[in-house]
Amino acid sequence: MENLNNYYIKTNRAFSPIRKYAWILTVLVAIGGQWEPKLGLSVVFIMLGLTITSFFNGRYWCGNFCPHGSLFDKVILPISRNKKIPSFLKSRVIVIGFFIFFMANFTRKIIKVSRVWGTYDFMDKLGYLFSNTYLMVLVLGGILAILINSRSWCQYCPMGTIQKISYKLGKALGIAKNIEKKITISSQEKCHTCGKCARVCPFQLTPYLEFSDNNQFDNINCIKCSTCVENCPAGILSLENVRDAIEIRKVTSTEGYKFRKKVKAKIIDIKELNKETKEYVFSFEFPKKVDYKAGQFILIKIQDEPRAYRAYSISSYNEDSSKLSVIIKKVDNGYGTGKIFDYFKIGDLVELEGPMGNELVLSSSAEKVLFIANGIGITPFIALVKDALLNYPKIKNIKLLAGQRYEEELLYHDYFKKLDKEYEIFDYIPVVSRDKASKLKKGYVTDALQDMDIKGYKVYMCGSKNMIKDSYNILVEKGVGKKDIFYESEERIKIS
The missing domain is CATH 3.30.70.20 (Alpha-Beta Plaits)
Known part of the structure; x- marks a missing residue:
């Protein structure tokens, strides 16, 4: 088992107003209820709500309405250690044992409170009971959330167990089957x-x-x-x-994914392109031949348990189906790229899976092509430009608009300049956004795109989400048909 303490990612989990602010109710009931006990009576409606919704939709309440869940996800997650949740907290012994203990203790207290039924104090005592229960969860769940993981308490939460019991009943009756999402x-x-x-x-x-x-x-x-x-x-x-x-x-179309297969390959070369970017060359061991197209990507296995891969655009032009290359930019604190940079060495046998994808595979009907890239998004175009020049006789013009922050960061810069000189139909347009000393065009690719005549072009883009979004809008405004715009986000290429 891999060490997973750095495996888990903190990310936004509050996608609705309820999930953003429901935690206020937790604090109000748990703390405010100590002075105004009747606030605790709101928990009765919460218990009814989670029991009813779970009958139809499982533990949906936990992820979308639970006030404690909102507290754990919205307030505590940013300061949580976010470590692996210990297995014993999820064990059947703990879940069932704590549920029996909690319900027995809670029932005992309910019986005690019921003795004052009909008196003025009954509502206050009942509310105080619920308020104290919420306070216990706030304190115990909060400590676990900070020291281990924000949802540690939820693994054995009695309300979660009640939801699972209700859900199983709804499932057994066949009610949840077609309703549950x-x-x-x-x-x-x-x-x-x-x-x-x-x-x-x-x-x-x-x-x-x-x-x-x-x-x-x-x-x-x-x-x-x-x-x-x-x-x-x-x-x-x-x-x-x-x-x-x-x-x-x-x-759902699976075009471009039909020939996905597992491949054993050996690392035969590692080239350092700059201080944070390397090119890895893989020779296929089994099978010996793997056909792939320019514009596709490959998966590289980074660990066995839990099984995980990273996806990278293929940067090499397929000469004889015996090897391929990928270019990888190390991501700060990146889990996957960190493993590859630190542990992958020449001579290592690794597992690949693919080839995959058809978003950037050239259309046979293309006559004019514009490639747009920024950052590590330039990777697939190393092969695509060559593919377009050699294998698409109908194409009359090819433009590559490539952006980086500094000129030294332009990957395969000399390669593209050489092709620009050799092929009259190819135009290489490098752009730098921060390099004041460079003689290249300044600005972003979107700035250069505004000045280009792109009527009749099919456009292929790869890079940051913002670049793709902005470029897409510019292309549509300039009259490029939406069906002629193809793109692949950098999110896939450099997933951390």
Whole structure:
């Protein structure tokens, strides 16, 4: 088992006003209830709400309405150590044992309070009981949230157990089947196996390893918070009922992913392109030949437990299907790139998976092509430019607009300049945004794009999300048809 204490990622989990501010109710009931006990009576409605919703939709309440969940995710997560949740907190012995202890103790106190039924003090004493319970969760859950993980308490929370019991009843009666929404993947073939869904999951579950034949995540502990949906680099996750999941699977195209396979390869060269970027060259061992297209990407396995890969655009032009190259930029505090930079050496045997993707594969109908890249997004165009020049006789003009902060950061700069001189139909347009000493065009790629005549071009983009979004809007304003714009986000290329 890998050391996972640096594996999990802190990210925004508050996607709605309730999830942002429900924690206020926790503080109000737990602390304010010590002076105004009747505030604790609101917990009765919370218990009813979570029991009813779980009957139809599992632990949905935990991830979307729970005031304590809001406290853990919104307030405490930023200061939490965010470590691996100890297995014993999730064990059946702890979950069942604590549930029995809690309910027995709670029932005993309810019976004691019921003795003053009908008196003026009854409502205050009942409210005080609920308020003290909330205070206990606030203190104990808060300590665990800071010292271990923000959702440590939730692993054995009695209310979570009640939800699971209610859900199983709804499932047994067949009521939850068509109503319940689960995390759904549009296509398992398109999954990058990067594990980011697991790294951001509040409960540290592993959706990417557990999807059913209906492409749904059936784990009863999933709280349907959609944090994995928001953070999936491939953008292939959503929250759906079973009927919609089946329909999504039917209509999702797997073009570009049909020939995905596991490949054993050896690292035969590592080139340092600059202080934070390296090019890794892999020779295929088994099978010996792997066909791939310019514009596709490959997965590189970085660990066995839990199984995880990183996806990188293929930078090499396919000469004989015997090897490929990828360019990797080290991400600050990056989990995946850190492993590759620190442990991958020449001669190592590694596992690849692919090839994958068709977003940047050139259209056979293209006559004029514009490539746009910034940052590490230049990677796929190293092969794509050569592919366009050699294998697409219909193409009459190719432009590459490439942006970096400084001239020294322009990857394969001499390579593109050489092609510019050799091929009349190719124009290389490098742009730098911060390098005042450079003689190259200044600004961002979007600035240069504004001045270009791109009528009739098919456009392929790879780079930062903001660049792609801004460039897309400019292209549409300049009359480029949406069907002629293709893009791949840098999010996939340099996932940390």
